Structures are given as C-alpha cells and as structure tokens.
Amino acid sequence: MSSLRHGAPLAMTGYLDKEGRKFHSRKTRFFKLKDSALFNHRRKDTPPTWGVSLIDSRVSVGSRGDVVLQLFDGKKIVVFPHTRGEADKWVEVLSRASRRKIGNYYGVTGLIGMGSFAEVRIGYDKATSEPVAIKVMKKNKRDSELMRSVECEIGFVSKAVDHPNVVKTYDCFDTRDNLFLVLEHMAGGMLYDVLAKEGYFSEATASGIMRDLLAGVACLHAHDIVHRDIKPENVLAVRSTFPLTVKVADFGLADFVLETSFGDKCTNGMYGTPFFVAPEVIRGEPYGPAVDCWSCGVLLYNMLSGTLPFDGANIKDVLRRVRSGSYDLPDSEWADISPAAKDLVAGLLFLDSKKRLTAAEALEHPWIVSTTLSERVIANDRSALATSSRRARMSSMAIDNVKDALDLENDPADDEDAMAALSRGFDSLPSGEGGVTTSSANDPAASRRRRHTLSSTSNSASPRSGRLGGRSSAPPVPSVPRPVSDAGRGSPRAPSPPGVGALPFVDAGAPARQDNAAGLPAVFSVKSIMSRRLFRQQAVGEEDAGKGRAPVHGAAGAAAAAAPARPQPSVSYDSEGD
Numbered sequence: 001m002s003s004l005r006h007g008a009p010l011a012m013t014g015y016l017d018k019e020g021r022k023f024h025s026r027k028t029r030f031f032k033l034k035d036s037a038l039f040n041h042r043r044k045d046t047p048p049t050w051g052v053s054l055i056d057s058r059v060s061v062g063s064r065g066d067v068v069l070q071l072f073d074g075k076k077i078v079v080f081p082h083t084r085g086e087a088d089k090w091v092e093v094l095s096r097a098s099r100r101k102i103g104n105y106y107g108v109t110g111l112i113g114m115g116s117f118a119e120v121r122i123g124y125d126k127a128t129s130e131p132v133a134i135k136v137m138k139k140n141k142r143d144s145e146l147m148r149s150v151e152c153e154i155g156f157v158s159k160a161v162d163h164p165n166v167v168k169t170y171d172c173f174d175t176r177d178n179l180f181l182v183l184e185h186m187a188g189g190m191l192y193d194v195l196a197k198e199g200y201f202s203e204a205t206a207s208g209i210m211r212d213l214l215a216g217v218a219c220l221h222a223h224d225i226v227h228r229d230i231k232p233e234n235v236l237a238v239r240s241t242f243p244l245t246v247k248v249a250d251f252g253l254a255d256f257v258l259e260t261s262f263g264d265k266c267t268n269g270m271y272g273t274p275f276f277v278a279p280e281v282i283r284g285e286p287y288g289p290a291v292d293c294w295s296c297g298v299l300l301y302n303m304l305s306g307t308l309p310f311d312g313a314n315i316k317d318v319l320r321r322v323r324s325g326s327y328d329l330p331d332s333e334w335a336d337i338s339p340a341a342k343d344l345v346a347g348l349l350f351l352d353s354k355k356r357l358t359a360a361e362a363l364e365h366p367w368i369v370s371t372t373l374s375e376r377v378i379a380n381d382r383s384a385l386a387t388s389s390r391r392a393r394m395s396s397m398a399i400d401n402v403k404d405a406l407d408l409e410n411d412p413a414d415d416e417d418a419m420a421a422l423s424r425g426f427d428s429l430p431s432g433e434g435g436v437t438t439s440s441a442n443d444p445a446a447s448r449r450r451r452h453t454l455s456s457t458s459n460s461a462s463p464r465s466g467r468l469g470g471r472s473s474a475p476p477v478p479s480v481p482r483p484v485s486d487a488g489r490g491s492p493r494a495p496s497p498p499g500v501g502a503l504p505f506v507d508a509g510a511p512a513r514q515d516n517a518a519g520l521p522a523v524f525s526v527k528s529i530m531s532r533r534l535f536r537q538q539a540v541g542e543e544d545a546g547k548g549r550a551p552v553h554g555a556a557g558a559a560a561a562a563a564p565a566r567p568q569p570s571v572s573y574d575s576e577g578d
C-alpha cells in the first residue's frame with residue numbers, strides 16, 4: 001500500500017489498437033501509462049513515438065467497445081482494448097490519471113531554492129494548510145544526468161522509506177514534462193546555514209547532529225539504498241533553533257545496492273561531490289553503503305574543525321587527496337577536540353571500505369551515545385561553513401579543471417607525479433595507512449575495541465542538553481546573532497520567482513515563505529561537472545551542425561556555456577495543464 005497521501009504514481013502497460021484520426025484504420029501499438037502521461041510505442045521494446053498528458057482529459061467508453069480520450073487541448077485519441085476486462089481497467093486507470101494534477105491538492109507560494117537539477121518551492125496542502133516543500137524537476141530527455149536523477153527520485157519514492165531522520169515524501173506526481181515531489185517542509189533549511197549563523201557550538205551539539213544524520217543514513221542502508229551524495233547541502237534542519245533535528249534529503253543520486261555473489265552489496269558509477277566522495281568511487285571500483293559513511297566522516301570533520309579533510313587548489317588535488325585517504329588533524333583546530341570525536345572521524349574515514357565503520361556501528365560509537373559530552377563551545381569558528389566565496393572558488397575550480405579531474409584515473413604517469421607531490425606535501429605525517437597524525441586514529445578495529453570505554457574519557461562532566469551552553473569555560477566567543485525563529489517564519493514576502501505567477505496552483509493570497517537564502521556551502525557535484533562537459537560537447541556539436549549556438553572558448557566561455565546546461569529556473573506548466 002502506498003504511503004503517499006494521494007496514492008502512488010500510476011503505472012499500466014499493454015497493447016491497444018489505436019484508431020487513425022483521418023481514415024479510422026486501426027494499428028496495434030504498445031501503450032505505457034506513467035502516472036499522468038500516456039506514451040505510444042510501436043512495439044513494447046521500442047522508444048516512445050509520442051506521449052501526451054492526461055491531466056484534465058475526459059475518458060469515456062464508446063459504443064464500439066472503444067475508449068475515448070478527450071485531451072485538455074481538444075485532441076482526441078481512440079483506442080480499442082482487446083477484451084472487455086482490459087477496457088474496464090484502462091478506463092479506470094486513465095480516469096484516475098486525468099485527476100493526477102498537483103494543483104488539485106497543493107498550492108505554491110514562493111521559491112525556496114534551486115539545485116542543479118531541481119527547483120524547490122514552498123507550498124501548502126490545500127486540505128490542511130500544512131506547509132510543504134515542492135521539488136520540481138523539469139524533464140529534458142537530452143540531459144541524461146537529469147533524467148537519471150529523476151529516475152533515482154522516483155525509485156526512492158517507491159521504497160516508501162519512513163524514518164524521523166529522512167525527509168518525508170508526501171506525494172509524487174510524475175507528469176509528461178515534470179516530476180513534482182511533495183516533501184516535508186524543512187523550515188530550518190540547510191544545516192550548514194544554521195551552523196554558520198551560530199558560528200560556535202559544542203561537541204555535544206555536533207554529536208546530536210551526527211546521531212540524527214547517521215540514523216537517517218542507517219535507515220537508508222537498511223532499505224538497501226545508497227544515498228551517494230551525503231554533503232552539507234543535503235542535510236536539512238527541521239527548525240533553525242537549537243537543539244537541532246536534522247534529516248537526510250535529496251535522493252537524486254540514490255541507488256539501490258545489489259548483492260554480489262560474494263555477499264557484498266554494491267553499485268557503481270562516478271557520482272558524488274569531490275570533497276565528500278569516497279576513495280573507492282574515485283578509483284572506479286564497485287562500491288556500497290560505505291561511501292555514505294565516508295561522506296558522514298568528512299561532514300563530521302568539517303563540522304568540528306571548520307575545515308575540510310581533503311582540500312586542494314583544484315578538484316584534481318582534492319580527488320588525489322581523497323584517494324590517498326591522507327588527512328591531518330592539526331593542533332590548531334583539533335587540540336581541544338576529544339579523542340572520542342577523533343576516533344569516530346577515523347572510523348568513518350577509513351580508507352578500506354570493508355573496515356570502515358558502518359552507519360549502524362557508528363551509531364553505537366561512544367561519542368554518539370555518550371550523554372556526558374562537553375557542552376563547551378569548540379574554539380573553531382564555523383561561521384564560514386556556508387560562505388558564498390567558498391562556493392564561488394569551487395565553481396571556478398570545477399570549470400577549469402574538469403577534464404583533469406575526470407582523467408585522473410586514466411593517466412598513471414600523472415598519477416605517480418601526483419602521489420610524489422602528495423607525499424612531499426604530507427612529509428610531516430606518519431607513513432602508515434591513512435596518514436593521520438594519531439597512530440590509531442584511522443584504525444576502526446581499534447575504534448571498535450574502544451567503543452565501550454571511551455565514554456568515560458569525554459572531556460566534560462556537564463550534562464548534555466543538546467543546547468549550546470557552558471560558555472563560561474569557553475574561549476572568547478564573538479557575538480554571533482542567534483536565530484530567533486524558524487527560517488522563513490515571519491520573513492518578508494519572497495520576490496516572485498520567474499514563472500511563479502503562471503503556476504495554476506499558486507495562491508497569491510497565501511503567505512510567502514522563503515528559506516535558505518544564505519549562500520550554499522562549497523560543494524560541487526561530479527554529476528554537475530559531467531553535465532557541464534556534456535553540455536560543452538553538445539554546444540560545440542550544435543555549432544558544427546550550423547544550429548547557431550555560439551562557439552565556446554576558454555574558461556569564461558565554458559562557464560557561460562555551462563550555465564544553460566541545467567534546467568531553466570521557471571517551469572512551464574501550460575503544456576500539460578498541470
């Protein structure tokens with residue numbers, strides 16, 4: 001049974017005899033109903049020759065045993081099912097498809113944000129007025145990454161995951177031109193925006209956040225789902241006030257693991273975000289749920305220190321460092337951080353994915369289960385976690401170095417140079433596996449052994465409330481304005497995003513809410529990079545073919561060319577009537 005409020009997306013296939021419009025001759029065609037869109041195929045295994053939206057269409061049974069579809073734009077389709085039973089089924093399901101219009105159930109009031117493949121709008125449930133987030137993915141068949149992302153999102157919805165630390169999907173409307181996902185509204189927005197505003201926080205706070213994140217990730221893994229893009233942007237906060245509750249979001253890269261004959265669960269494909277991606281992904285090996293645990297480790301490192309474990313002057317550098325698994329715990333940021341926290345970082349950032357802590361194991365780690373972690377704020381300033389300058393730096397990095405980054409695996413000579421350079425750069429580190437500064441820091445076996453003893457080593461006896469506190473013993477804390485309410489609550493009306501006025505389910509009178517206005521953290525998806533490259537190829541190809549797209553020259557040209565590769569900000573709903 002579907003856990004969605006208005007039922008799971010519809011699906012039905014079968015051969016029908018379609019009557020020609022002019023001469024009324026009949027041809028057998030294979031029809032596929034995908035929620036509110038009907039596709040015509042010559043045969044079952046051939047691509048669709050056309051597809052129509054059934055939204056607001058009229059479905060009736062003709063006197064000849066035919067099914068008549070009167071589309072919203074006046075066009076008529078007449079098909080003959082092969083049996084009476086089939087006819088009844090088609091009529092029933094096509095009628096339901098005609099009502100699969102998101103505007104019947106949800107209204108939209110403004111824009112929350114744009115991702116690489118989607119725009120997310122703030123909306124409300126028309127029956128209850130409850131706020132919701134509506135993620136809109138505008139389909140473009142020529143953008144294979146985008147279409148794959150659409151498939152991943154639909155696949156995730158079909159798994160009906162229900163967990164307090166996974167953003168809930170309330171509804172899914174799959175139209176001919178768009179995918180609409182109606183999601184639980186995360187009023188706090190992106191975790192890093194909240195943390196950056198706070199600037200300073202304690203290990204106890206960080207531990208609570210990690211517990212939520214790991215619980216969400218563990219639930220995904222229990223459903224055989226690998227998220228593949230755990231990064232700050234995809235961890236959202238229920239509210240922006242402390243104590244925070246966070247949830248995992250964005251399943252546009254989520255994949256389902258298959259069990260190998262060795263009992264390993266794995267998937268493949270180069271997906272992720274350079275700073276957060278696991279080494280086995282870069283190595284091009286089959287990989288499994290452990291990649292998410294690695295990303296959680298990067299996030300934990302980043303959250304505690306305000307810096308990234310694997311950083312560099314360009315993406316190539318970053319990926320090399322990730323692949324080596326070598327990271328540092330400099331005293332400047334880590335001296336005051338508890339051994340238990342470092343131990344968890346090490347367990348999650350373990351190079352060998354088989355020995356890396358699983359999400360379920362990490363949830364039992366002393367630093368996660370302890371109720372006596374320090375409430376003292378960590379001296380490291382985290383207010384830069386979400387700065388737009390970092391984002392801008394990484395964007396230009398992506399454009400300038402994309403080819404090198406993607407060729408990294410194919411050039412062993414280059415690789416040796418890189419490794420030599422790396423070892424020079426990390427001369428100060430021990431030469432053991434992982435190269436971290438503490439001898440056992442990268443040994444999850446040691447980490448597991450210590451699991452039940454470390455809680456007593458936590459560096460404060462103050463009780464854990466989950467709220468920032470105990471500042472008396474803290475280093476000087478600059479005055480950082482604290483969020484006083486949920487992002488968006490009482491915020492000024494958001495300027496109408498382009499196209500919003502054209503939405504049939506926009507309620508002009510409803511209060512506008514705009515969250516997550518702050519800059520995004522410095523992350524860049526490999527998928528975006530690949531799309532940029534694809535676009536560049538397409539742009540050049542179209543120019544060659546004389547279709548008039550301007551030639552692309554140099555980084556600036558590439559940047560300009562890259563921009564339209566993503567879906568345009570506003571979505572046209574007119575073509576579908578949805």
Ligand SMILES: Nc1ncnc2c1ncn2[C@@H]1O[C@H](COP(=O)(O)OP(=O)(O)OP(=O)(O)O)[C@@H](O)[C@H]1O
Pocket residue numbers: 112113114115116117118119120133135167183184185186187189190233236249250252515516525
């Ligand atoms: N349920 C939600 N509640 C509130 N804000 C959300 C929600 N889901 C997404 N957002 C915000 O909308 C914006 C874009 O969403 P999202 O990152 O999911 O798009 P995307 O294209 O799938 O992402 P990516 O760029 O990582 O591929 C982000 O600012 C995100 O914080």
